[in-house]
Amino acid sequence: MRIGMIGCGVISQQYLASFDQLPDVQLVAVADLDPARAAAAAEGREGVRALSVDELIADPAVDTILNLTIPAAHADVDLRAIAAGKNVYSEKPFAVTTKEGAEVLVAALAAGVLVGSAPDTVLGTGTQTARAAIDEGLIGSPIAATATMVTPGHERWHPQPDFYYTPGGGPLLDMGPYYLHALVTLLGPVASVIGAASRTRDVRTIGSGPRAGESIPVSTDTHVTGVLVHESGVLSTLVMSFDAVATSAHPIEIHGTEGTLAVPDPNRFSGDVTVHRLGGEGWEPVPTAGGYEEAGRGIGLHDMAVRGPELRASGELGQHALEVMNAVLESAHSGARIEIASHVARPEAVALEDVRAAT
Structure with missing residues (x-):
């Protein structure tokens, strides 16, 4: 390509x-x-x-x-x-x-x-190792998941943060795609959602760069929560915030009948996957078992070039995630449960591969 x-x-x-x-x-x-x-x-x-x-x-x-x-x-x-x-x-x-x-x-x-x-981070070893563990039955049948992203706001570090606080930005549409693409990769597509949201401030102050100290307006929700009902029946709880300070939660946790899986930051290609088994004594490491090793942004283009119409980081997946996110925001303002019209197949798993070996 x-x-x-x-x-x-x-x-x-x-x-x-x-x-x-x-x-x-x-x-x-x-x-x-x-x-x-x-x-x-x-x-x-x-x-x-x-x-x-x-x-x-x-x-x-x-x-x-x-x-x-x-x-x-x-x-x-x-x-x-x-x-x-x-x-x-x-x-x-x-x-x-x-x-x-x-x-x-x-x-x-x-x-x-x-x-x-994008994001193609889900093609890396972090999410794909978790995918392999779920498919192999390591945690039994999945029941529920949590996805948590908490930060006090991108204006603290980004020199041009304006678009993060306009429609199309905010914590959900900015960071949510990483978590939605991962959840669909791990658990399959979403059938319906219920959401709630808030906006704590109408103005943000840029904290770095040549515009440091400048105030910018906020015209989108900055703390969003949602419950996603997957077609499989699994319930995922989503928390995306540009308002809160910190969290000790794993970025994503998948809860099953036989254990809980901790999934690394879906904004990264790699990371440690751990499992807490039913009757176990704590978190245990899960060996790397899938994904493109040492991947970086753009690996989705390689996947697209090799697989053609069967590409994993597809527009259909991006559109499904977009519909889910907008439905969460719609539900937050209407109070209604929103059905998701689109359906996307769960992307095919990525076998463990070092793509650099082909360069």
């Missing part, structure tokens, strides 16, 4: 660091609304050209667009790329509204192109 990257902001650095180690994909062009940022991203990279957004989308040397724009632009950029006959792979969230995300999938199907969606 020949990749054209649109958006050269903070997250692009992690993708750029991975490209040299990824087989089956080649970065050939970059673009940004700020030409200087695009030029800086291309500098020192042989064969990588800095283009305008329009030039990159039209470039015949590019067959796949890596969309790293802000969330509000994800669907628009994806649709433009699809109209130009390109595959697309979007950063999370897949779109801002469920309707926008559905339009991207419809357009891609009509055009016969592939659609992928």
Whole structure:
């Protein structure tokens, strides 16, 4: 796959660091609304050209667009790329509204192109080892799960945090995709949700960078909770906060009839998986048993290039997670239980593999 990257902001650095180690994909062009940022991203990279957004989308040397724009632009950029006959792979969230995300999938199907969606962290050894443990029956039949992400807010460290506090941001749409993609990978798709949410402050103060001390408005919920009813009957409880200080909870815990599994941070590719068995005396390590070893952001593009329509970090998964998250927010404001219309197959497990061996 020949990749054209649109958006050269903070997250692009992690993708750029991975490209040299990824087989089956080649970065050939970059673009940004700020030409200087695009030029800086291309500098020192042989064969990588800095283009305008329009030039990159039209470039015949590019067959796949890596969309790293802000969330509000994800669907628009994806649709433009699809109209130009390109595959697309979007950063999370897949779109801002469920309707926008559905339009991207419809357009891609009509055009016969592939659609992928971050996060691809679920393809690493952390989530995949937990997946293998569940599939092997280590904790018996899954009953419930908890997913917890607590931080006092990204404005404390991010120099340009504005979009985190607008629709499409907030703790749920910003961090929720990591947890939703992991929960669906581990436990299957979601059938319905119930949510509650709050917003403790209408203004945030930037804590670092050239804008330190500047106040920015908050127009989205900053503490969100939800109960997700999986199609399997498993109940997942979600807590996503930009308001709270800290937590001692594991990022994800899967509770089964024969034990509880602690799953590492789904914002990371690796991490220790531990199990507390029924009748056991404490947490025990689970040996690494699945996933791409030493993976970094962009491994989903490799998976897409190799597997084609069977890619694991798919647009369908991204859209399902988006619908679930927006349904939690809708439920929080309406007080009603919301049924989830989309269905996505539980992605196929990843066997333990060091993708770098193929480079």
